Amino acid sequence: MMPTDSRYEEIYVAKNKAELLQGTLDMLILKALSLGELHGYGIIQRIRQLSDEMLNVEQGSLYPALYRIEQKGWVSARWDVHDTGREAKFYKLTRAGRKQLETEEAGWDRLVLAIAKVRQAT
């Protein structure tokens, strides 16, 4: 199921790959929503765009993660009419979500820095 039509090697981010990645997925969703209200499909598209088409979140993983985040109170959801005229569920970052995003980004930066240091050591 590896997509072949991409110029880059895509990184699949899926819930059950690893515990570590779940936090990452949460962060990506929060980041995507930090730029504005979106529905599920929109979130995936925005993550694709922002990552230069490198990150493709599997839909089956997105929604459980999204609901979990909603339960944690980081996003709020409402049904509204989509541009296409159909009803869609829109998600919006809450204040707690914004805070959480900052924490996770800081954590991620530290992790990247740490890994970089380890790699430079070789």
Place this chain on the structure above:
Amino acid sequence: MKWVNIIRDRIRALRQRETVINDIDREMRLHLELQVEANIKAGMSPQEAREKAMRSFGNLNRAVDAAYDVKGGGLFETISQDIRYGVRMLAKHKAFTSVAVVTLALGIGANTAIFSVVNELLLRPLPYRNAEQIVMLWEVTPEGRHQNTTSRANFRAWRAQNTSFQNLAAFTDQRFNMTGAGEPEELSVQQATPEIFNVLGVDPLLGRTFRPEDGEPRNTDVAVLSYGLWQRRFGGQANIVGQQLTLNGTKFTVIGVMPPSFQFHIKSRSGTGRPAELWSILPMPVGPGANERGRFLSVVGRLKDSISANQAAAELRTIEARLSDEAPEYNKNFSAEVLPLRDQFFGNLRRPLWLMLGAVGFVLLIACANVANLLLSLATSREKEIAVRTALGARRFRIVRQLLTESLLLALLGSAMGLGFAYLGIKALVLISPRDLVSLQGVGLNLMVLAWTLGVSLLTGIIFGLAPALHVSRLNLNDSLKEGGKSESAQAGGSRRLRSALVVSEIALAVVLLASAGLLIRSFIRLQQVDRGFETDNLLTMVVRVPDSRYREDAQFVNFFGQVLERTRHLPSVRSAGMVNFLPLYGGLGSATGFKIVGRPEPAPGQGPSTDVRVADAGYFQTMGIPLLRGRNFSDSEQREPKHVILINEALARKHFPDEDPIGQRLDVEMFDTPQPAEIIGVVGNVRYDSLIDESPPAVYFPHPDLTYPFMTLVIRTDGEPTAIAPAVQREVRALDPNQPVSDVRTMNQVMADWVSRSRFNTLLLGLFAGLATLLSAVGIFGVMNYSVALRTREIGLRLAIGAQPRQVLLLVLRQGLLLTVAGLVLGLAAAFALTRLLSGLLFGVEAVDVTTFTSISLLLVVVSLLACYLPARRAMRIDPLRALRYE
């Protein structure tokens, strides 16, 4: 707020499953459609676009399910699935289910019953306001006797000098004759200083309780009624407050009625042995003539907020030391102690109760082991089913959860039935509980007990369910599917080891219980065999109490009792009759009184010898069968007027006259205002007055004219059934004085039975639990052996086919069972060696590690387990080799 959202979602998911799933579905479909449109825009054909979108989405249904799981519906859904499946499973295996449920119900029922008693006596708050602040204050005598009553003078000093207590109250239990309305009746009365109700923190139902001014010398003629007396004697009249009643010839005014729940009875130190029915003011006279120094007061106090019982005790000891310096002739070497009220009431029950709870805990563990075993054998036969489910993709966690759900269901069924057992058990406990075991009337299935039962059953469900569940979930798929779970696979071997371990632990637990019960039974038998110093059969006893106000002269009392005895002796079937002030083993206060031996050097204050003092007539010794060892009994004239003579018991003679003849020696016993030496005219045998356990202390007997008591206990030896004579004796007493009540009509055997009732109660209960434990482990052994024979059918058939004798097969099985038994026995005996020490306070005449007991219970257990193995062994012996070999 996270958990609030989760709970909200879960509840919504559960209640509106369709809506929630629809929501999710709708959202995902939109997603899919947007993806398809995007794909078409990117140049794919509609067909291709849809396929690609679907593929990238994964399985739509699974995605919806996963999302629904997050929303919480999944958990509830699978739990309800598990439960439905579990119920079907239990219904299918009816025999298994009923055995398991009954086993658990026995364990849980016993637990609940005992816990309800523990809860009532040791955990539930006492029915007084801030009861943890209430303590009892006692003196400790120079001989080290604890919980000794104190004197008016010392009580006043305590009250004046302490800084630890909000309030102190002194009280003493008395018996007053109530006359006037209706039959004359002897009432149990608590005379107390006015603060008592304040200290206890209870309010009256009607009227008021005592006020400080009620304690003033002229105001003390007020009385507070118990609810029981109010109902019984006054028919619950609403206008009772203000009415008058006559006690010991004096008029009292009723000022209040206490609520039905109120009671304050220090059984071990009560002179009446009965809870009070009426409260009156304890006179606290001062000055010459007032009995300032006699020790007869119990004291209760309420601690200040930040003061602990230990702090208060330290202060009280300081005060007591000061009193000892100030008045050494009364207080030298006396100390003081403070006892929290709960310890006072139930301190001596704490250990037996926790022990009983431990014992039923063991029974429950055995029940758990048994059910675990049953589950294992059931699970082994379900191997195939579980293997199929695993092959179809069920995760291990899911299977364990399924099996645990089943065991929890079993546990809940067991506890439901157990509650029924507990209900009956509590009724039985209340019935057989000793009369002095406080009141068990309040014990029942309350919320706290139900919570305990629920907790216990959930815990047991996990305990007995976990091992089999984990074991089964580790199954090797291939083996199970191939073998069909009937023959002895590698797994079955592992399961057999687990099952053997379970049976071994069951037996070990049963051994500990049997050992404990055996020790108690032996103690009980020893207790019955103690030489108490008198004969108990065909002996009737009753108390006659003449109010102080009736007669002025001692001679009138002496005369009255002399006439009662004279008339009693002439009744038909009365062989002999006598009297004593306090019966043996009656309870109440056996006070030690100091004495001097005339002609010997004066001992230092507080250092002199002491003796038990009793009043009796010559007939008492004959009637009780107490032997006269030396000298002579009281003569007729000595029983008519004071001649200053006494009898002593053997213990006193041995202790104080080891090398000389006590007859003719004179003792000055400190019972009188002025020294009054009395001549020893005889030595009688020892009698166990205070307890069957302790050796008899020295005792002195005065004839009635020398030490006149207003009440005496009649002892009457009869030819036949002693109770038959009681009405006739009562008639004779009435004939002498129509206002004279008779109380406490009991046979001596009843007095004895009451005294040993607690010991009997403990023995009976522990014996019952040990029996239950043995029965359950026998069932356990039977189950394991039976199953093992079933598994080995082929092997045994083969053995028989190649020439083994049936007898050898029988031995094979018995040996296996015996091996398990011996292993359990060794473990259990080791544990018993360590644990029976906890019983030491309850034992009498046996060591905590008693070879006879341990040997006999070991034998008993071996016999029981061999019996349990015999049925499976016989089955093995009768296996038909041909059929066994074909059987697959």
